[in-house]
Amino acid sequence: MKALSQKRRHPLAVVALLVMGLLLTGVLYSVASTANQAKADSGFTASDVSSGQKLFVANCATCHGMNGQGSASGPSLVGVGAAAADFQVSTGRMPMQMSGPQAQRKPAQFNADQTRQLAAFVASLGAGPTLPDESMLDGKGDATHGGELFRVNCAMCHNAAAAGGALTRGKFAPSLDGVPAQNIYEAMVTGPQNMPVFSDANISPEGKRDIITFLQTIQKQGSPGGADLGSLGPVSEGLFIWVAGLGVIIAFTIWLTSRSS
Amino acid sequence: MGNPSDGAPQQGGTVATAGQAGGRFEDPGIPPHRPRLADTDPKAAKRAERQVTALFVISVIGTVVFLISYFAIDLGNDSSIDTIRTQNILLGLSTAFAMLGIGTGIVHWAKALMPDHEVSEARHAVRTEEDRAAAVRIVDDIIEETGIKRRPLIRNTLIGALALAPLPALAVFGDLGPNANDKLRHTMWAPNAQTGKKVRLTRDPDGTPIRASDVTIGSAFHVIPEGLNDLKEGKLNEKAKAVVLLMRLNPEDLNISPGRESWSYNGIVAYSKICTHVGCPVALYEQQTHHLLCPCHQSTFDLTHECQVIFGPASRPLPQLPIEVDSDGYLVATSDFHEPVGPSYWEREYS
Numbered sequence: 001m002k003a004l005s006q007k008r009r010h011p012l013a014v015v016a017l018l019v020m021g022l023l024l025t026g027v028l029y030s031v032a033s034t035a036n037q038a039k040a041d042s043g044f045t046a047s048d049v050s051s052g053q054k055l056f057v058a059n060c061a062t063c064h065g066m067n068g069q070g071s072a073s074g075p076s077l078v079g080v081g082a083a084a085a086d087f088q089v090s091t092g093r094m095p096m097q098m099s100g101p102q103a104q105r106k107p108a109q110f111n112a113d114q115t116r117q118l119a120a121f122v123a124s125l126g127a128g129p130t131l132p133d134e135s136m137l138d139g140k141g142d143a144t145h146g147g148e149l150f151r152v153n154c155a156m157c158h159n160a161a162a163a164g165g166a167l168t169r170g171k172f173a174p175s176l177d178g179v180p181a182q183n184i185y186e187a188m189v190t191g192p193q194n195m196p197v198f199s200d201a202n203i204s205p206e207g208k209r210d211i212i213t214f215l216q217t218i219q220k221q222g223s224p225g226g227a228d229l230g231s232l233g234p235v236s237e238g239l240f241i242w243v244a245g246l247g248v249i250i251a252f253t254i255w256l257t258s259r260s261s
Numbered sequence: 262m263g264n265p266s267d268g269a270p271q272q273g274g275t276v277a278t279a280g281q282a283g284g285r286f287e288d289p290g291i292p293p294h295r296p297r298l299a300d301t302d303p304k305a306a307k308r309a310e311r312q313v314t315a316l317f318v319i320s321v322i323g324t325v326v327f328l329i330s331y332f333a334i335d336l337g338n339d340s341s342i343d344t345i346r347t348q349n350i351l352l353g354l355s356t357a358f359a360m361l362g363i364g365t366g367i368v369h370w371a372k373a374l375m376p377d378h379e380v381s382e383a384r385h386a387v388r389t390e391e392d393r394a395a396a397v398r399i400v401d402d403i404i405e406e407t408g409i410k411r412r413p414l415i416r417n418t419l420i421g422a423l424a425l426a427p428l429p430a431l432a433v434f435g436d437l438g439p440n441a442n443d444k445l446r447h448t449m450w451a452p453n454a455q456t457g458k459k460v461r462l463t464r465d466p467d468g469t470p471i472r473a474s475d476v477t478i479g480s481a482f483h484v485i486p487e488g489l490n491d492l493k494e495g496k497l498n499e500k501a502k503a504v505v506l507l508m509r510l511n512p513e514d515l516n517i518s519p520g521r522e523s524w525s526y527n528g529i530v531a532y533s534k535i536c537t538h539v540g541c542p543v544a545l546y547e548q549q550t551h552h553l554l555c556p557c558h559q560s561t562f563d564l565t566h567e568c569q570v571i572f573g574p575a576s577r578p579l580p581q582l583p584i585e586v587d588s589d590g591y592l593v594a595t596s597d598f599h600e601p602v603g604p605s606y607w608e609r610e611y612s
Contacts, residue, residue: 148466149466152465152466152483153481153483156542156544156545156556157544157545165545165556167545167547167552167554168547168550168552168554168559168561168572169550171547173545191479191480191548193549194547194548194549194550195548196479196480196481196508196546196548197477197478197479197480197481197548198480198481199475199477199480201472201474201475201476201477202464202475202476202480202482221341221342221343222342222346223346224342224345224346224349225346225349226346226349226350255368256368258372259297259372259377260297260298260299260309260372260373260377261297261298
């Protein structure tokens with residue numbers, strides 16, 4: 001202690017103190033910012049990010065800007081997170097084929113590696129929802145609770161049997177039949193296009209796992225009542241009964257009043 | 262020509278020749294009888310008989326299959342959806358065959374084998390003055406025989422009883438009025454009358470309270486009032502009135518009218534989910550256009566303009582629930598809705 005107090009008048013003491021102070025601030029800041037951005041991605045390597053940037057510049061920058069800052073023809077991607085990028089690219093919605101009421105699902109244009117690299121680049125632009133944890137996608141949650149959550153939060157647009165439905169002015173909520181669990185999870189946390197966001201503060205990750213379990217269960221078990229006619233309710237069922245049901249009744253009345261040969 | 266309804270064959274042109282005096286046209290009569298195959302060919306008759314028998318046997322088989330599939334398929338606790346589906350299909354098909362077998366069998370029997378002679382019956386004269394006089398006489402006789410003119414006591418008590426009889430209906434229907442009216446005006450969102458404690462907004466269906474910080478921009482929360490899940494009875498009725506959709510927008514996207522400045526919190530707004538048209542739940546929220554769509558009749562509400570109707574048959578905006586944040590950071594309703602939720606009704610405009 002005595003040695004330290006003797007050296008405090010040393011010409012370099014001010015410099016040493018400054019360096020120490022700066023170091024301390026840096027460490028504290030990084031601790032604080034990781035606490036704030038617990039969601040910031042760490043699973044991506046620097047090479048993922050740089051390859052992703054090349055793909056981005058070649059395929060996405062026309063609309064979203066060279067640094068993903070957005071332009072008149074495309075929104076900013078800062079802070080949308082890896083989950084949003086993975087959802088849009090792996091379902092083929094991005095790159096967008098044409099403008100219209102909404103971007104539609106089509107065969108993916110990038111393979112799994114390229115999709116991952118793009119997600120890494122978008123995640124590097126700003127903290128946002130990360131790729132979901134594998135354990136939340138296993139479909140081993142509580143299907144009953146998931147069904148309740150689905151009917152409250154999702155069924156009004158996606159239909160109680162997840163068959164999809166119409167929205168305003170040409171937009172629609174797509175059918176969830178055959179959509180991979182990862183895409184369903186990502187759609188909930190990011191709220192793509194006109195879908196509202198269902199953040200972890202609204203539906204917990206376990207709740208999302210339950211919803212995925214419910215969707216997989218109803219896909220697996222099929223329709224308990226026989227042919228579901230697309231699960232579209234009165235539209236397809238009404239058409240069927242008007243055409244087939246009335247047709248049978250008319251055939252019977254013709255037969256009833258016809259003479260036997 | 263015999264009794265026209267005895268089924269005996271008749272000669273064409275012998276019926277209904279009355280009215281020919283004018284000589285306008287000749288009555289063509291009924292077309293000549295054409296014998297069926299089964300009438301002339303015993304083999305065809307035998308074949309038709311076998312067909313009818315087969316249809317009845319199909320009905321018997323259908324009934325037996327119904328009973329077997331109803332009793333033999335076990336729907337115990339460990340039965341799967343597949344078992345239920347199999348049983349459903351078997352029950353439906355066997356019932357259809359059991360009923361259709363009998364029906365088509367009887368019709369085929371009647372058409373192919375039973376006598377099919379054409380019969381026509383001359384039309385009666387419609388009425389005569391004697392008939393009318395006779396009818397009047399009958400009514401007079403009845404009045405005379407009841408003695409209602411001679412026994413005024415009976416007549417007067419009957420009139421009294423008839424006059425009083427509708428009163429119970431008035432009492433019953435009267436009860437439908439004012440009470441229901443009040444019930445539609447109040448929901449669970451009103452602060453506690455004694456303590457003044459404001460009701461927290463909680464998640465549907467779990468009933469967990471919502472912090473303002475949980476509601477990120479673009480989020481949609483389906484909300485029920487705190488304590489709804491604790492209700493022992495009437496829970497569904499209360500829920501049907503009190504359900505709310507909670508959304509957060511960019512605050513500058515909201516166009517707030519004077520008097521409603523304190524109803525939202527940092528762009529968080531809460532609106533009744535019950536459509537003002539016929540009461541369907543309006544929850545199809547588009548987070549980019551800020552449209553709320555009702556799935557039943559496509560009424561569309563603009564969230565940025567306090568849920569004004571921009572399309573469809575609804576005539577009023579969705580009622581807004583005034584909200585604020587309590588000392589613990591949770592969202593609470595500052596008051597009940599300022600108007601009755603849901604569709605119009607008779608006394609809505611009068612309190």
